[in-house]
Amino acid sequence: DVKVTQSSRYLVKRTGEKVFLECVQDMDHENMFWYRQDPGLGLRLIYFSYDVKMKEKGDIPEGYSVSREKKERFSLILESASTNQTSMYLCASSLGQGNNQPQHFGDGTRLSIL
Amino acid sequence: AQSVTQLGSHVSVSEGALVLLRCNYSSSVPPYLFWYVQYPNQGLQLLLKYTSAATLVKGINGFEAEFKKSETSFHLTKPSAHMSDAAEYFCAVRVKTSYDKVIFGPGTSLSVIP
Numbered sequence: 001d002v003k004v005t006q007s008s009r010y011l012v013k014r015t016g017e018k019v020f021l022e023c024v025q026d027m028d029h030e031n032m033f034w035y036r037q038d039p040g041l042g043l044r045l046i047y048f049s050y051d052v053k054m055k056e057k058g059d060i061p062e063g064y065s066v067s068r069e070k071k072e073r074f075s076l077i078l079e080s081a082s083t084n085q086t087s088m089y090l091c092a093s094s095l096g097q098g099n100n101q102p103q104h105f106g107d108g109t110r111l112s113i114l
Numbered sequence: 115a116q117s118v119t120q121l122g123s124h125v126s127v128s129e130g131a132l133v134l135l136r137c138n139y140s141s142s143v144p145p146y147l148f149w150y151v152q153y154p155n156q157g158l159q160l161l162l163k164y165t166s167a168a169t170l171v172k173g174i175n176g177f178e179a180e181f182k183k184s185e186t187s188f189h190l191t192k193p194s195a196h197m198s199d200a201a202e203y204f205c206a207v208r209v210k211t212s213y214d215k216v217i218f219g220p221g222t223s224l225s226v227i228p
Contacts (some may be wrong), residue, residue: 004157040123042204042220043158090157100146100165100208103216105157 003027006091006106014114019078021109023091030096032074033103034058034066037088049074050096081113116141116209118219126225133177133192135222137205140186146208147188148216149179153201161203164188175199200226 007022025032033048035058045058047066055066063085067075074093078085088110092103121136139145146165150158162173169181179190188205205219 006157009155040220043218045215092158100163102148102150102160102163103158105150105159107157108155110155 004091004093004104004106006089006109008109009107010110010112012112012114013078013081015081015083017078017081019081019111019113021076021078021089021091021111023074023076023093023106024072025074025093025104026072027093027104028071029093029104030071031094031103032068033092033094034064034074034076035090035092036060037090037108043090046076083113085111086113087111116145116207116217118205118207118217120203120205120219120222122222123220124223124225126227127195128227129197130194133190133195133199133224135190135203135205135224137179137188137190137219138186139188139205139207141207141209147179147181148206148208149173149177149188149190150204150206150218151175151201152204152221158204161190195224195226197226197228200224 003026005024013019034046035043044060049055049068065077090108091106094103095101117140119138148163149161152158162171164181172178177192202221204221209215
């Protein structure tokens with residue numbers, strides 16, 4: 001089975017801090033994704049990557065950046081955390097383009113910005 | 115633009131009753147469709163996927179979904195609800211753009227009443 005591991009289940013940070021959320025997958029997937037999930041808004045795509053060192057903006061990239069130095073690891077960075085970034089963050093991975101393969105999700109990181 | 119709608123943000127059923135969760139999509143091309151389930155404080159788990167091989171798709175935990183092109187629907191059903199089915203359910207459609215983007219519906223929260 002595909003395993004997507006997010007480094008923290010719960011995280012509390014302060015406004016203005018630089019925050020790193022880490023995600024690792026063990027199935028050699030080309031694609032990796034970061035979503036945030038908020039009540040009533042569903043899942044919204046922040047950034048995704050289809051290859052090492054490649055990244056593309058999703059629907060809500062403002063205030064975030066990402067890093068993919070290795071194929072198995074995709075990091076989400078909050079450059080200067082703000083209270084409106086309090087949310088559940090979900091990482092996902094999938095096989096490369098052209099495959100009818102679903103995305104596989106980690107258990108999520110519930111981030112609180114105080 | 116492609117979209118996914120789920121009728122009813124919250125559905126309650128009695129234990130043993132039929133579960134019906136509705137999903138409609140808009141797509142100009144044959145879609146790839148998915149249903150995911152999310153249990154409290156966990157990530158999303160794939161229930162089933164439609165790949166055009168058969169209109170009736172069987173998934174895990176006794177769930178199934180029927181693709182109806184004329185109605186642009188992909189409703190999820192289970193003949194007899196269990197208490198363990200209480201969760202959030204997301205319908206999703208894959209969109210062929212420059213990458214394999216997945217659009218998620220807003221989700222339906224299922225409650226099972228003993």
